[in-house]
Amino acid sequence: MVAAICLAPAAHAALPLTIITLQHRSVDEVLPALRPLLSPGGQLSGINDKLLIRTDADNLRQLREALAAVDTPPARLRIELRTDRVGSELRRDIGIGGEVRSGDVTVRLPGQVPRRGASVDIGGVRAGVGESSRSMRRSGTQFVETRDGGAATLFVGTSVPLAFHQVFVRPDGVRVVRGTVYQDVGEGVLVRPTVVGQRVRLVLSPESSRQAGDGRIDVMRLETTVEGRLGEWIAVGGASAAEDTRESRGVVIGGSSSADSQSDAAFWLRVDTVGGARD
Structure with missing residues (x-):
């Protein structure tokens, strides 16, 4: 339905x-x-299911042609998510252990000497330094179907149990409640796609989470809007995390260890119409 009204x-x-x-x-x-197609000086707005346009005749014709390509029945879309994650860890261990005797006095050094690395023996004492590194690379792909203009969530990961306890102070005494909740850990993204011709606009919220060594869950999250062509992989973002840990053993002399870790995650999306590409 189209109506043209000339105002005073x-x-x-x-x-x-x-x-x-x-x-x-x-x-x-x-x-x-x-x-983006509206001529300078024109106005474009909308309310409910109505578009309100003020522009010249040539620009109105151009807007009608573009609208015909957009105002179509929502297509079924297949959305693929690819996550690439790489990480590395460098660990250093220092230990001094053994016994030192002087007459009737024996001093024991509680440190543990690293099994790998350089070490030196001085009397009954051994001192050692070790260093190790490891790297990790992981990638995964998953897909889901939704309608054009709808929303879809893609997630790859696992559920981690987290114990909790709560204390309630009541007139009749103190009540302690203990239980377990489950937190999803992995990589995923919430996607809202809109197709315009051969291009697709994506409003998305990617997320990457992992469980740290002390039990806490580190979460990396962002939100953005990207555009690309149907059928092509679109880089939609990434995240990085670094961790530095230190541990000492023994009161004065014993051992210590340190670890530096780095992880990076990248997210890619591809959108196709179900049943073939759109003309």
């Missing part, structure tokens, strides 16, 4: 107001695709 002289009085009723899509879905 005022701001933009030379431009008629055209009202277009949308058939398949919402105002929020079509406005981002039409606004």
